[in-house]
Amino acid sequence: MIIKVKVPSPGESITEVEIASWFVKDGDYVFKNQVIAEIDSDKATLEISAEENGAISLMVEKGKRIQVGDVLCIIDTSKKKPNENYKNLDFHEEKIQKKQDIIKKIPSPASKKILSEKNISTEFIHGTGKQGRITKKDCILAESSTTTDSSLSPLIEKGFPTYRSREKKITPLSSLRRKLSERLVSVKNQTAMLTTFNEVDMQEIFIIRKKYKNIFKEKHGVNLGFMSFFTLSCVRALKLYPDVNAMISGSEKINFEYYDISIAISGPKGLMVPVIRNAEDLSFRGIEKEIHRLSTSVRNGKITINEMTGGTFTITNGGVFGSMLSTPIINPPQSAILGIHKVVERPVVINGSIEIRPVMYLALSYDHRIIDGRESVGFLVSVKEAIENPIKFLMEGSENNIERVLEL
Numbered sequence: 001m002i003i004k005v006k007v008p009s010p011g012e013s014i015t016e017v018e019i020a021s022w023f024v025k026d027g028d029y030v031f032k033n034q035v036i037a038e039i040d041s042d043k044a045t046l047e048i049s050a051e052e053n054g055a056i057s058l059m060v061e062k063g064k065r066i067q068v069g070d071v072l073c074i075i076d077t078s079k080k081k082p083n084e085n086y087k088n089l090d091f092h093e094e095k096i097q098k099k100q101d102i103i104k105k106i107p108s109p110a111s112k113k114i115l116s117e118k119n120i121s122t123e124f125i126h127g128t129g130k131q132g133r134i135t136k137k138d139c140i141l142a143e144s145s146t147t148t149d150s151s152l153s154p155l156i157e158k159g160f161p162t163y164r165s166r167e168k169k170i171t172p173l174s175s176l177r178r179k180l181s182e183r184l185v186s187v188k189n190q191t192a193m194l195t196t197f198n199e200v201d202m203q204e205i206f207i208i209r210k211k212y213k214n215i216f217k218e219k220h221g222v223n224l225g226f227m228s229f230f231t232l233s234c235v236r237a238l239k240l241y242p243d244v245n246a247m248i249s250g251s252e253k254i255n256f257e258y259y260d261i262s263i264a265i266s267g268p269k270g271l272m273v274p275v276i277r278n279a280e281d282l283s284f285r286g287i288e289k290e291i292h293r294l295s296t297s298v299r300n301g302k303i304t305i306n307e308m309t310g311g312t313f314t315i316t317n318g319g320v321f322g323s324m325l326s327t328p329i330i331n332p333p334q335s336a337i338l339g340i341h342k343v344v345e346r347p348v349v350i351n352g353s354i355e356i357r358p359v360m361y362l363a364l365s366y367d368h369r370i371i372d373g374r375e376s377v378g379f380l381v382s383v384k385e386a387i388e389n390p391i392k393f394l395m396e397g398s399e400n401n402i403e404r405v406l407e408l
Contacts, residue, residue: 003052003075009068010041010305017041018065018174019072026058029081037072038301040174045269045301048072055079063172114139177270187330192368195327198380200387202343202358205229208390208402215408220285224406227263228287230315230340232394233386235259235280238313241379243371245312247333253370262311262331263291266320267298273331274303275311285407319343325361335370338383339363 007017020038024030030050037048050056054077060066114120114136127134173181187193209224216224238245238259246255261279265272274294276287297303314331319342328339339362346359362383366376386393395405 001052001077003054003077004071005036005048005051005073005075007039007066007068007070007072008046008048010039010046014041015068016065017046017068019060019062020045020174022058022062024056024058026056028056029079030054030056030075039072040269041305047301050075052077053081174269180270183332184329187332191330191332193330193365194368194376195363195365196373196376196380197325197364198362198384200360200362200384201348202226202360202387204388204390206358212402212406212408216285216406219408220289222285222288222292224284225288225291226340227291227315227317228284229387229390229394230338230383231261231263231276231279231287232284233383233390234261234313234315234338236386236393237379237382239280240382241375243375244336244366244379246370247312247335248367248370249333256312258312260310260312262308262314262334263294264314264316264331265295265298267303268301272298272303272308273311273314274298274307275309277310283407284405314338315340317341319360325363327363328365330365330367336364336366336376336379338380339365 010017017039018041020040022037024034024036030036031053032050034050035047036050036056039046039048052075054075057074057076059071059073066072115134120139125134125138128138129135205226213224216222242255243253245259246253248254258278259280261276262273263276265274274297276282276290276294279287282290294303294307297307311331312334314328314334314337316328316337317340318326318328319340323341324344325341326339328337330337341361341363343358343360345356347354348357348359349355350357362380364376364380391397391399391402395402
């Protein structure tokens with residue numbers, strides 16, 4: 001029986017995909033549910049699995065674009081799994097190849113003398129003779145190359161250009177990267193984006209995490225990170241400034257009465273932005289577990305389109321890469337994004353005295369068409385006060401409630 005494996009639909013409005021990788025070769029024997037390929041769409045990368053056991057015939061080359069519903073490959077289920085004779089044949093061919101490899105690099109009698117006199121190693125010589133043998137001509141070329149390199153040494157030491165290899169590598173952008181490029185440009189061109197900044201003293205967060213992070217990890221199996229504090233702080237601030245949790249649709253403004261927080265996570269395919277649904281209903285434990293689940297999916301290439309769509313506000317953490325300050329770009333069709341950064345010890349004035357505190361810079365980029373300066377600054381100040389006084393604003397106002405809030 002011939003099975004036609006067709007390109008599945010990665011999501012609504014997507015009609016075309018790109019073959020990102022083949023994990024099998026044409027003619028290979030594959031097994032049911034074995035991952036055979038990856039396809040890139042504008043929004044995500046999907047794995048394709050074999051539908052039955054059989055010999056596979058690839059219909060599309062890696063890097064080519066193909067329509068949703070087109071045939072990706074064919075599996076012939078009438079072909080049986082290769083028997084031991086094939087393995088013996090492969091072993092025989094491997095032995096022949098090893099013999100050929102031994103023959104390679106053996107210099108001819110004439111070339112042996114040159115190599116000995118000029119003290120040239122065969123390691124860097126490409127043999128052009130029969131079965132890869134090194135010829136006299138190969139030795140002369142190698143000697144010339146060595147002389148040229150040594151003559152350039154004084155120039156290199158003096159900083160003069162040497163005009164050695166100046167090759168370029170050109171690779172096409174993936175569908176995901178092309179779509180991302182288009183979206184980023186459209187954001188710059190179609191929104192009135194501004195960024196406002198503030199700084200936050202992280203000392204209280206540090207104290208809480210130092211005291212409870214080990215217990216939290218043992219109890220819940222995930223770390224007590226910064227992101228849960230910032231996510232809950234943002235939910236509080238969005239409730240106070242609802243236009244930051246809104247979007248423009250044509251001539252209308254849509255205010256969301258739920259808080260789906262998108263979290264930017266770096267993965268092998270680039271930056272992904274999965275969504276924590278209804279963050280207002282989640283505790284510290286719930287948020288950290290969801291971040292851990294989504295992060296694992298991104299890094300394993302298992303994240304789905306549904307998990308990356310529908311956010312109402314985004315948090316991006318450039319601090320994990322060492323960024324001190326940045327101006328994040330809005331994640332459309334959202335109207336704002338919070339950028340958090342690296343924590344650095346800085347001298348600050350506390351009650352008239354200079355102290356060293358762990359300080360982080362915050363950046364809120366927002367669409368000025370829908371969010372005014374008062375709302376943007378007020379939002380950032382609200383996040384700042386919650387982070388600097390988490391017991392009061394995030395933990396029900398008392399140290400006695402911390403363990404209960406953290407569900408310890």
